[in-house]
Amino acid sequence: MDKLIYFDNNATTKAAPEVVEAMMPYFSDEYANPSSMYSFAKKAALAVKEARGQIKDFLNAASENEIFFTSSGSESANMAIRGVLNSNRNKRHIITSKVEHPCVLNLYQQLEKEGYKVDLIGVNAKGELDLAELKEKISFDTAIVSIMYANNETGVIFPVKEISEIIKSKNPETKFFADAVQAAGKIPVDVQSSGVDLLSVSGHKFHAPKGIGVLYVNPRTLITPLVIGGHQERGKRAGTENVPYIAGIGKAAQLAVDNLKYEAEEVKRLRDKLEANILKNTFNSRLNTGITNRVPNTTNIGFEYIEGELILLHLSDLGICASSGSACTSGSLEPSHVLRAMNVPFTSIHGSIRFSLSKYNTEKEVDYVIDKMPGIIEKLTGISPYQDELEALRKLKGN
Amino acid sequence: MWDYSEKVIEHYRNPRNVGKIDDADCVGQAGSLACGDSLKIYLKIKNGIVTDAKFQTFGCGSAVASSSILTEMIIGRPLDEVKKITNKDIADRLEGLPPEKMHCSVMGHEALEDALRNYEGYVDLDEIVNADKAPKLICTCFNITENQILDAVKHNGLKSVEEVTNFTKAGGACGKCKGQIQDILNAYYKKGEERCELSAAQKVLKINSIIDTQISPELRKDGGDITLVDVDGDRVFVKLRGNCSGCKNSTLTLKTFVETTLRDTVCKDIAVIEVA
Numbered sequence: 001m002d003k004l005i006y007f008d009n010n011a012t013t014k015a016a017p018e019v020v021e022a023m024m025p026y027f028s029d030e031y032a033n034p035s036s037m038y039s040f041a042k043k044a045a046l047a048v049k050e051a052r053g054q055i056k057d058f059l060n061a062a063s064e065n066e067i068f069f070t071s072s073g074s075e076s077a078n079m080a081i082r083g084v085l086n087s088n089r090n091k092r093h094i095i096t097s098k099v100e101h102p103c104v105l106n107l108y109q110q111l112e113k114e115g116y117k118v119d120l121i122g123v124n125a126k127g128e129l130d131l132a133e134l135k136e137k138i139s140f141d142t143a144i145v146s147i148m149y150a151n152n153e154t155g156v157i158f159p160v161k162e163i164s165e166i167i168k169s170k171n172p173e174t175k176f177f178a179d180a181v182q183a184a185g186k187i188p189v190d191v192q193s194s195g196v197d198l199l200s201v202s203g204h205k206f207h208a209p210k211g212i213g214v215l216y217v218n219p220r221t222l223i224t225p226l227v228i229g230g231h232q233e234r235g236k237r238a239g240t241e242n243v244p245y246i247a248g249i250g251k252a253a254q255l256a257v258d259n260l261k262y263e264a265e266e267v268k269r270l271r272d273k274l275e276a277n278i279l280k281n282t283f284n285s286r287l288n289t290g291i292t293n294r295v296p297n298t299t300n301i302g303f304e305y306i307e308g309e310l311i312l313l314h315l316s317d318l319g320i321c322a323s324s325g326s327a328c329t330s331g332s333l334e335p336s337h338v339l340r341a342m343n344v345p346f347t348s349i350h351g352s353i354r355f356s357l358s359k360y361n362t363e364k365e366v367d368y369v370i371d372k373m374p375g376i377i378e379k380l381t382g383i384s385p386y387q388d389e390l391e392a393l394r395k396l397k398g399n
Numbered sequence: 400m401w402d403y404s405e406k407v408i409e410h411y412r413n414p415r416n417v418g419k420i421d422d423a424d425c426v427g428q429a430g431s432l433a434c435g436d437s438l439k440i441y442l443k444i445k446n447g448i449v450t451d452a453k454f455q456t457f458g459c460g461s462a463v464a465s466s467s468i469l470t471e472m473i474i475g476r477p478l479d480e481v482k483k484i485t486n487k488d489i490a491d492r493l494e495g496l497p498p499e500k501m502h503c504s505v506m507g508h509e510a511l512e513d514a515l516r517n518y519e520g521y522v523d524l525d526e527i528v529n530a531d532k533a534p535k536l537i538c539t540c541f542n543i544t545e546n547q548i549l550d551a552v553k554h555n556g557l558k559s560v561e562e563v564t565n566f567t568k569a570g571g572a573c574g575k576c577k578g579q580i581q582d583i584l585n586a587y588y589k590k591g592e593e594r595c596e597l598s599a600a601q602k603v604l605k606i607n608s609i610i611d612t613q614i615s616p617e618l619r620k621d622g623g624d625i626t627l628v629d630v631d632g633d634r635v636f637v638k639l640r641g642n643c644s645g646c647k648n649s650t651l652t653l654k655t656f657v658e659t660t661l662r663d664t665v666c667k668d669i670a671v672i673e674v675a
Contacts, residue, residue: 305457307458308459309459309460310459328435328459328500335435350432382417383417383457385437385438385439
């Protein structure tokens with residue numbers, strides 16, 4: 001196969017051709033500033049309004065006024081958390097989970113330096129959040145709880161509705177921010193029924209381009225802006241509207257709503273097939289999450305006694321794109337903080353591979369990866385110094 | 400995506416000399432499974448020559464490439480040559496490694512050293528000299544000792560904590576030992592400056608010789624010159640002559656050139672003072 005097989009859709013996705021088409025008019029034709037007072041600006045202003053409506057429907061928000069466009073998921077998270085804290089300076093306690101995306105975890109680390117008291121909630125071996133611990137930690141002083149909707153590395157879905165009920169039962173004033181970057185477009189995200197106060201999504205994770213994000217804020221939640229300047233986004237986020245990208249994320253949201261059934265059925269079927277066959281055909285593999293509630297496109301498999309980057313490089317030689325939680329690929333010298341929080345055994349944490357599919361993947365591609373995986377694993381276990389341990393595993397699997 | 404050289408790519412795709420030598424004369428080991436990379440190297444040695452070498456590696460592309468090329472570098476070579484191989488040699492033969500991956504070459508070198516230590520009849524002079532010093536553990540996350548850090552600093556001219564982390568992994572996890580690494584670096588580079596413990600007469604002679612051989616020739620190029628007038632402790636009194644005297648840049652010359660040169664070569668506390 002000469003073709004690229006892109007199984008890394010949790011990292012980023014291909015912009016849908018329909019999305020690119022929807023963006024094109026707003027670069028060189030309808031390039032007006034939507035705030036301008038002539039009729040030439042009307043189409044640009046309408047494009048922004050239409051996209052806001054599409055996002056409102058996508059998230060089932062009550063009003064378009066609850067939708068704010070930003071540059072990215074990271075900006076949305078920063079705007080949500082800092083925005084809430086700055087508008088409520090009396091409360092000094094903040095909570096998040098140990099498995100959040102760095103845009104939340106590193107911000108919390110910074111906030112801790114600035115004097116906030118931080119609690120990090122743990123997960124079990126399946127990657128499921130410790131709800132009892134969360135309940136216990138919430139106090140009168142808790143300003144905000146940030147918990148992701150679904151985890152980027154494992155795909156594990158957190159029970160957002162239940163979390164929201166726990167938070168409100170303990171302290172109705174505590175705000176709940178859900179980072180839904182990895183959930184949006186993969187499973188239905190409903191800001192009303194889930195009871196969140198703030199929620200972020202990122203366009204490039206559901207076939208819009210990079211550089212556009214959204215923050216949902218419900219009307220009961222006050223935030224101060226991060227970017228101060230003009231009146232745009234009702235004074236909450238200054239900067240001339242990025243009209244083409246806003247049109248793009250609106251279109252992507254509309255496509256995503258229509259595609260949810262396909263995600264839940266077909267993408268899930270392909271993921272399950274890939275996962276089951278890799279686990280069956282390789283003797284040293286384990287499903288890092290075990291069976292639990294996950295987004296339909298993601299699987300995270302650990303290969304014992306071999307290292308993840310080396311697996312990725314061999315996959316890449318075959319045109320297959322995936323990612324790993326190994327130390328060598330994490331940018332630090334430690335393996336993934338998510339897998340560590342789950343206590344994934346150190347024999348397999350460095351050999352963890354995440355495959356994340358999208359609607360653009362085909363059964364043929366899945367079959368190709370299923371076909372090639374055992375050969376790669378066989379070659380790499382042959383280089384490993386842990387031959388005795390591998391032999392024991394091979395026997396175990398044989399039985 | 401790492402910017403790996405063609406050589407690195409070729410070696411992780413087709414590693415040479417993979418496996419185990421059952422009747423090896425010595426085996427060396429470095430790294431650990433928990434830390435994310437480990438390496439075993441097996442050597443056959445006959446009449447002081449490495450006749451065969453094989454390796455097994457758990458690690459990333461550059462770790463496998465470092466091990467693979469190391470076996471090629473030592474097979475057929477005499478022991479005294481093999482002993483001189485440094486991690487830098489390994490990285491150079493691979494046409495370079497990304498800075499963050501230099502620790503892979505260090506691991507290769509450590510495994511080789513370990514193998515040679517385990518080889519009967521091989522005497523490591525450094526080992527005997529330092530036998531009374533127990534290795535001091537600096538990085539507890541990756542089990543890196545002070546000696547390992549010093550070796551990497553010495554062989555690769557590392558200057559910053561970040562570089563030490565790239566080469567040895569020390570400080571790359573919890574980061575608590577970064578202060579200690581800085582202390583090691585400070586101590587190492589201070590050693591060069593301890594030449595201040597010269598006697599007063601030695602110091603005068605040394606300053607005089609540096610002025611004659613390094614400073615004066617440079618000033619003469621610009622039509623000036625310098626004479627040493629007196630030395631009092633760390634204060635060095637000089638007279639500028641020719642074009643230098645009265646030049647509006649003379650203070651600059653004194654401070655940036657004369658003083659820096661003397662500080663670098665004689666003692667870091669030297670202050671140069673111009674006398675009329």
